[in-house]
Amino acid sequence: MTTPEEHILEVLKGLPVLMTRSHRLFLSIPREDLIKTMNILSSELAIQHLSTITARDKGNDLELLYHFMLQGVVITIKTTCPKNDPTIDSIVTIFPSAILYEREIHDILGIVPRGHPDLRRLVLPDEWVGGYPLRKDWKPPAEQEAEE
Amino acid sequence: MGYVKLPIGPQHPALKEPENFTITLDGERVVNVDIRIGYIHRGIEKLMETRTYTQNLYLVERICGICSYAHVYNFTQNVEEILGLQIPKRAEYIRTLFLELERLHSHFLWLGVAGHEIGFDTLFMYTWQDREVVQDLLEMISGNRVNYAMNAIGGVRRDVSQEHRKKVLESMDYLEKRAEFYKNVAINEKTILARAENVGILKPQVALRLTAVGPTARASGISVDIRKDDPYASYLDTPFEVITTDTNDVLGRVVVRVLEIVESIKIIRYLMEHLPEGDILKKAPRKIPEGESISHTEAPRGEDIHYLHSNGTEKPDRYKVRTPTLANLPATAEMLKETYLADVPIIVAAIDPCMGCMDRVLLLKDGQEKPGELISGEQLRRYGIKWYAERGWNA
Amino acid sequence: MKTPGKMLPKIIGFIFRKPVTVRYPKERLTPPATLRGKMKFHLDRCISCGLCARDCPSGACTMHEIEAKKRPVFDLDYCTFCAQCAESCPKDAIEMTAEFELAHYKKGEAIVK
Amino acid sequence: MFKSLVKWARIKSPWILHMNCGSCNGCDIEILAALIPRLDAERFGVLLKGTPRHADVLVCTGPVTTQMKERLKRVYDQMPEPKFVVVVGQCGSSGGIYKGSYAVEGGIDTVIPVNAYVPGCPPRPDAIADGIIKLLASIKKGGKQ
């Protein structure tokens, strides 16, 4: 019997999959390939469980991590987008539960998922004007004003 | 009288935490639900980047007061993975003990809350009284009833003595009897059945598609349990079963939780009887090398996943938390459709919502899958704000 | 059988039995000895290292210069009672006691020096 | 005579409204735990009410997030006089562990006047009962009428 990891590695053969420890797989892809990869995950691996989407500020780039789970194995798809063009294809049509997580990253880091059906202001209060708090160069509104 | 919009929350007796469900009603039937969360967004993720790992131990605990230990466990597991630190076996067992005690207390708490939501206050009083037994154990071992501050990076801070062991085992006997009693009440009391059976239906396919987790998913017949799928702590050693039911309704969620109480009791017995000797704490450095790690655990409410990226300093570079309640929200919106107003509290309660967890980053969720079904989400929201301002009620 | 009032036969007797209530404040629950309550500070053991203030997660413990000696001052309004300060202290100058009735009327009234 | 009767009634019948202004739930469940058979706050006449119109004592928890600030104020304004506020937990008292976050105000008393503080994270249910008793004692002594 093959373990879930072996099964995944078999399907994703040819892609640069990194295994840090058992049950943890990482795969870095360019952002153009995102939808293609997601389709593979969804159709060939029959993954339905998107755990969450993490985004982080790497300095000049913003890194996105899509954490999926299949039988206890966490598969993380990594991709980046530059800070001056923070857009990414939305995966809502493939994974409906991403609707929440994409709004979250839109709100706290200002990444725009293209094709997202409902991108209302969702981070922080409605009247929030202070920018994206989880970016590294972010400062609290009070400090921003003081600098100006 | 046409459609009525009823705001439940942010300050509402059904929700012990501030959230807002704007419910559109046609008579007593729910036409639409708009879920607005984020009232208790405290910016913890950003705050964590400004604190040292030691300080974060306590901050991460306060993401949520009910499943606090699951969060701390995830945090320490992440840090230890990056450090490559193997913690002592005894510490591992004590951590598992706490994870399970927490599940016990959370499930008892939930039973009471569910009883309260359907007006069964006697059940609420009884389960909470029994919950005190678990709380006493937690307090006895850790020194606090809720935020235990039990973990340190590299192990646990307090040991379990012989005396504690005896007390834990005694309490388990009592709790097992009580769990049996509640099971009987839940599946035989007619008025509970009237409120729980065929209420809040969540079909397995829908549950999978909307990534329901924890007892919510297991009540829809999906056998998902991180403790089995990706064993952490000492779950590999411990024998236990994953409880599922296939009724897909609130009653199923009650039964799953009651049976999980029984399973937890079994696990705790095993742990207490096989507690290995040895150290409980290994010294860890203050600076954590660069790296990244993902940790997920089966919190009482479902899969709780944390991501840590460290950059070689004393403070984390990015810490991300996704809590089970957030994952269950889309499913809740689905369950609420076409139900009665009276069922709203119990359906919401059935996922065991823990808004404190969810709101550490702010989110705004619109329950409508298809915007513009009644009026668009944006209009609805504007209307809601205006409504509050006009009525001055609790907005 | 599935009937309403299933619990009633089992619980009706409680009307005539003694309630389980602990009549606080007349009677008291005995808190366990491990309880993390109000801390006690031993000035004679303190070496003014400041480790407690460095590790305090909530800024309850701050270093102040009192009578020509740097020493920690604890404000209970900030304290999370995590006992990290007691753990960080190399000289065991901080000790947690089981005292937990700390309610007060004004902010800043509950200070441990 | 009538005045002292009213005072007596006020001390004997504190109805509470519990409001979470962004706490982690720890304090909230401990407040509820003060109502259960173990401590039974109804002995002091405490009833947990759902609407601010019925309540005498507002029991607040949490560091007051930006979003809850206005709502806390409004709930406080809706309560009929005389009203009292008890803060439970360290984050409600001062912002505590969340101090410095962009999303919190830092303490209930930055928004509304507070009559009593109960430190702890979270306090034991008996400590919360102690807070209520101390509040009632201060009403008895005079305090706010």
Added chain:
Amino acid sequence: MERIDILLSIVYLLLFPGFLFLFAFSLFTEYLDRKIYARIQRRVGPPFLQPFADLVKLSAKEDIVPEKAEHFMFTAAPLIGLAAIFAAFLYLPIVSTTGLHSFNGDLVVVLYLLTIPTLAMFLGGWYSGNVFGQKGGMRVASLLFSYEIPFFLALLTPALLQGSWKMADITRFEATHPLEFVVSLLGFFIGLIALQGKLERLPFDIPEAETEIVAGPLVEYSGRRLALFRLARDAEMVVGAGLIAVVFLAGPEPILPLEPVYLSWLVAALVFLLKTLFVIFLLILLKSAVARIRTDQMISFAYQWLIPLTLVQIFIAIIVRFFGGI
């Protein structure tokens, strides 16, 4: 002689068993209700004077009329409710078989008077201008018929058996025919359940379901008016339970011919009170071990079970009467 009559009337109206007594007894039943409920939950429960303290405290509180509320109706609703209850109480035969103003058909008058507090509740909720209050008011109104019909019909049974609409006659008849209770046993329980619904207590506290619509019609009420509503609720419990005690359990009967006459009145009142307390006790037990049901479930319960069963009861009564009575 006449002067003494007037004096007695005043005493009857104001002191015993009139307003003051009803006031005190209502508060006592609330205490009893909360205490027994607490004891079933293994708690100590409130102290003896708790309901009184609540009442005094509420009366001394600030009284807010929300801007959105219709001022007149909002203020009048609790008074209407309380007045109707107090009026209904006067007709109950308490100290003797006659009551103060006993006449043929007083049973029907009391039944109608008992409907008014419900309507007052609806009006209060509706005019409070709050969406929860309106929702609660709607629920009050929509549930009205589901318990009013069985309540009326169930209370008819003894009247049918006896052939009179006068409560005094009914109690007298019951005192002499104890078997009558057995025949109308079903009606007694239906009356109890319907009364529970009328009082909006568990499992029928749908109009003020705390976890759904906060406090229903009472959401905007504060201070004095809330106190009046609470008092009306307690008094309604006393009067409703008293009515059931009168109609099914023979009220103050059997009356002992004691000398002087007020001693026999006192004993009669005591008997009546004990019977009322028994009914209230049953109501409390019913409350303590059930969950709240839904509006639709309550309506279907009323139409599927309560009403047909009441009709069965009435049928039994008619047959018994047809074959020569008991």
